Amino acid sequence: MNFWHTVPNLPAPEAGCRVLPNRAGEGESEGVPPCPGRRRRLTLPARQEATMVKTRIVVGVDGSAGAMAAVRWAAAETRLRGADLRVVTAHHRRSPTAPASADEEAAAGILHAAVTQARSAAPGIEVRVLALPGYAVPVLLHAAEEAALLVVGSSRPDSGLPGLPHGSVRTQVATRAKGSVVVVRGRPGPEAGPVVVGVGDDGGTAGPIIGRAFEEAALRGAPVLAVTAQDGARRPSPSAAHTVGGELDDLLAPWRAQFPEVSAAREFTGGDPGKVLVERSRQARLVVVGPRRHGFEGVMLGAAGTRLLERADCPVMIAR
Numbered sequence: 134m135n136f137w138h139t140v141p142n143l144p145a146p147e148a149g150c151r152v153l154p155n156r157a158g159e160g161e162s163e164g165v166p167p168c169p170g171r172r173r174r175l176t177l178p179a180r181q182e183a184t185m186v187k188t189r190i191v192v193g194v195d196g197s198a199g200a201m202a203a204v205r206w207a208a209a210e211t212r213l214r215g216a217d218l219r220v221v222t223a224h225h226r227r228s229p230t231a232p233a234s235a236d237e238e239a240a241a242g243i244l245h246a247a248v249t250q251a252r253s254a255a256p257g258i259e260v261r262v263l264a265l266p267g268y269a270v271p272v273l274l275h276a277a278e279e280a281a282l283l284v285v286g287s288s289r290p291d292s293g294l295p296g297l298p299h300g301s302v303r304t305q306v307a308t309r310a311k312g313s314v315v316v317v318r319g320r321p322g323p324e325a326g327p328v329v330v331g332v333g334d335d336g337g338t339a340g341p342i343i344g345r346a347f348e349e350a351a352l353r354g355a356p357v358l359a360v361t362a363q364d365g366a367r368r369p370s371p372s373a374a375h376t377v378g379g380e381l382d383d384l385l386a387p388w389r390a391q392f393p394e395v396s397a398a399r400e401f402t403g404g405d406p407g408k409v410l411v412e413r414s415r416q417a418r419l420v421v422v423g424p425r426r427h428g429f430e431g432v433m434l435g436a437a438g439t440r441l442l443e444r445a446d447c448p449v450m451i452a453r
Contacts, residue, residue, distance in 0.1 A: 203286030407440030
């Protein structure tokens with residue numbers, strides 16, 4: 134049985150209160166009462182639950198400023214999409230018979246602060262919270278298996294999410310998640326500019342990524358800018374510009390037809406793709422890229438994706 138706490142008006146956590154059962158199916162620890170002001174929602178029938186998860190957004194939190202920025206962004210997305218928001222944190226394990234630990238109490242405080250941020254950014258949205266013992270990456274991946282989006286921020290080196298050094302959580306989540314991941318970073322609240330989509334040399338996988346960029350742009354009432362960069366060339370030759378421009382137009386054409394309300398432009402330029410996309414992120418509201426696949430179910434971000442996660446000036450979506 135999977136338990137989530139619905140949080141209508143979240144009070145400050147009390148010492149010894151329990152945020153959630155440890156894992157699906159484990160039930161509650163003996164002698165540890167649920168936190169006041171929280172009520173549980175049991176698993177719904179499979180068909181109803183399947184309908185709900187299509188508009189579920191999961192955000193991972195660790196108490197850092199980067200995580201709180203991710204919560205605010207996820208809350209705004211929740212309202213924009215008519216979704217429900219799940220706020221998830223991880224803490225260190227303890228014995229099932231031991232009393233509530235300082236880590237669990239800290240997790241309750243982190244969730245309380247996150248819900249406050251979410252309510253401030255998007256009043257009236259439905260928020261549920263979950264604290265699970267274990268390492269951050271598997272906890273987040275498990276919680277977001279069927280979510281529409283998994284959102285993370287830029288974590289501090291002494292992050293409250295256990296198990297991994299600074300930066301590893303966002304990178305591993307971005308490469309291993311089944312669905313789309315958004316890493317929130319850069320300037321606060323970018324609400325102007327285009328949705329930029331990076332288009333590489335793999336036209337077979339570029340189409341769906343471009344389509345996702347159009348969907349995000351339509352949702353926001355924003356234009357799309359499709360960017361291809363030729364590494365090693367300061368300025369592409371006229372013949373290359375003509376050829377690649379035609380290929381980009383072919384990739385954009387079906388999405389322009391499907392989303393006639395979205396204005397779309399293309400850019401073919403010279404330079405390192407990662408650096409070019411970081412530069413374009415300074416005027417964008419969202420950058421969309423796709424993962425690179427290597428071998429059997431192997432996924433990598435590539436140099437451009439990795440640079441974006443480290444240096445982009447707006448949220449970055451790894452679309453799947």
